[in-house]
Amino acid sequence: MNAPVLEVADLRVRVGRREIVRGVSLAVRREQILGIVGESGSGKSMTVLAATGLLDAPGAVVSGSSVLAGQGDSIELVGATPRTLRSVHGGRIGFVFQDPGTSLNPLLTLERQITESLEAHRHPTRREARSRALELLEAVGLPTPENRLGSYPHQLSGGQRQRVMIAIALACAPELLVADEPTTSLDVTTQAQIVDLVRNLQRDFGTAVVWISHDLGVIGQVADDVTVLHDGEAVEQAPVLDVFDRPQQDYTRRLLEARPLIGSTGPAPVADDAAVLLDVWGLDVRFPVTTPVGRSTVHAVQDLSFQIRRGSTLGLVGESGSGKSTVAAALTGLVRPDAGRVTLDGADVLGVRRRDEKALRRRIGLVLQDPFASLNPRMPVGTSVGEPLVVHGLADGKAGRRARVDELLDLVGLPTAFATRYPHELSGGQRQRVSIARALALEPDLLILDESTASLDVSVQAKVLELLADLQRRLALTFLFIGHDLAVIQQVSHDVLVMRAGSAVEYRPAAELFAAPRDEYTRALLDAVPPARPRV
Structure with missing residues (x-):
């Protein structure tokens, strides 16, 4: 076996009194991909940044050893001078x-x-x-x-x-490539293309690769060996197949169990005679754009029709640019369609009069992908959740509003004490629960979830999906769940609408679509979902 390109021994990172990385040791060799996996806050990025001399956190103290060998001179990166690091970063x-x-x-x-x-x-x-x-x-x-x-x-x-x-x-043909969550925000098809690209380039260039991810499914597609980090410690290190087939730690098993997989059980069926809540017919949205050769038009949504039954979930799936979020914007009044008809429980959504618009808008809730961006950082959680109550005049004074906020926080599984916290004091999953509580404040008839779990760790995503399923059972909620991962869509949806380039490709009950997809594009989306076990 060739010598390691990067060899890390007993790496520790301390910020103030807290030790963020605790005695991590790892090595990656030429033509090898090392996967580093763990939840947010496990120390993945901190470990690699410290090991490569890129960590610049105020007050951070790095100890241990990190040697870059490869084909050049061996360099100790821990404690290296800025001049040495400049020669390494981007070059080697x-x-x-x-x-x-x-x-x-x-x-x-x-x-x-x-x-x-x-x-x-x-x-x-x-x-x-x-x-x-x-x-x-x-x-x-x-x-x-x-x-x-x-x-x-x-x-x-x-x-x-x-x-x-x-x-x-x-x-510069580097000896080591560090890929830090490079596919997290990408569609599953684009993610699969990037994974294949890195593997091919690694084979052609002979580069050693360190691939950081929170998703063991992605790690299984790309890595040769895996290091599992938890709370700053390497709790498991083994070849990728051993990690999937014979995990030694409970934490690793929890990460494996949290992955959404094709073939998972969907939600409980709704009654066959359930009434149609949302009826969309012939929805058409165009955007004028300016290009270097003049003005043009983007046809974002083309003649789209679908229905959502009361108490059910419609999964709307497709790649970026397929028009999914434009549909959500049209339904919530953020974008004015060029054509089409939309009714909510028989009431016209698109042609509503201005004086009736406020009352209608409260019937449709919206939860966006990034809860940190959608919550006001200057407002405590209680104020953010209670704001819709004030806007629509539903709160009976401060005491009534406080009681309703406590009720909503309890509904989404958060302690009422969180009302005094600010968004930056919460984890990603907790912030998304706050966003859901805020959307439920007005008791909407329809809740639109636009990529609401896409940026979360798989374990946190699993908890949020369980919360949504529980809320749907208890409150008979109706969801429009927008996503790009068909494994997640299968888990939550009664019906599925697949979009591509603004048009409907397939629109069928979820059980039928996943059992026998008719369109080649749907099959491509399914094939792009990471398998339960790495393909060897």
Whole structure:
């Protein structure tokens, strides 16, 4: 076996009095992918940032050893000088982070961003740098790479931006590639493409890869060996098949059990004679856009029709850009459709008069993907949850509003003491529970959940999905559940509508669709879901 490219021994990170990373040891070799997995707060990113000399937290003290060997001189990264780290970062170690939208410079072309690290570490001629940039865009599978060199990040999709980030990370042929949650915000199909891309590039370039994720399903697709972190400690380290087939720790077993898998049991059926609550017919939404060659129109939703029965869940699924969130925006009045008819329990939603709009809007609740962005950071939880009661005049004074807020927090499984906390004091799952409590404050007839679990750890996601199922049973709630992961959609949905490029591809009862999908696009979405066991 070849020597490790990166060897970490007894790594510890202390911030103030708290030890964040506690004695972690790991190694990754050439042509090997090491998966590091754990929930948010387990110390995954902190471990790798400290091991690669990229940690810059105020007051952080790093001890232990982290040696970068590879084919160059061996370098101790813990305690290395800034000059040494500058020579390593981008040259011998490449980084791909979770959100390419914040990692890429919006003011620079793709060519300039790729050649930047080349000029800093390899000093090529301008022609050589441009040729290398084109070669890398071809290697990562970006369509029409010659035309993309002069493009800017905002002109690419999320998956394309992540491919560009990989190209930048590989520009100097690094010995080690660090991928920190690189597919978390991507569709399952795009996620599968990025996983395949990294594996192919790793094989072609011989790079060692450290892949960080909270999802064991993704780790099973990409990793050779796995390190499971919990509360800053490595609780299990083994080859990937051993982790899936013979997990040694209860924590690892809980992570495996929390994964949504195709074939899971769906919700309890609703009555056959359940009345139709939401009726959408011929919904059509267009957006005018300005392009370099003039004005154009994006046809976001095209002649879409569906129904949701009272007490049921319709799963709306598709890739980014398929029009899912535009449907939610049209139903909640955030976007005005160009055509179509929408009725809620017989009442017209689109043609409502202004004086009746406020009363109608309270009948449709909305829970968004990022609870940290949708909650006011300056408001305590109790104020945020109680705000809709004030706006609609439903609270009977401060005492009545406080009692209703306590009732809502209890409904979503949070202590009433959380009313005085602020969003930054809560975990991601707790913040999403607050968002659900806020949406339920007005007792809506329909609750729209727009990718409401997509950014959560799989274990937290499982708890939120259990909460939603429990609320639906107890309160007979009706859901429009928007997502891109068909395994999650199967778990929560009575009916499923698959969208692509603004149009309906398949619209059938969930049991029928998952038993025998008719459309090739639906089968592609199903194939992209990580399997229960890694494919060898």
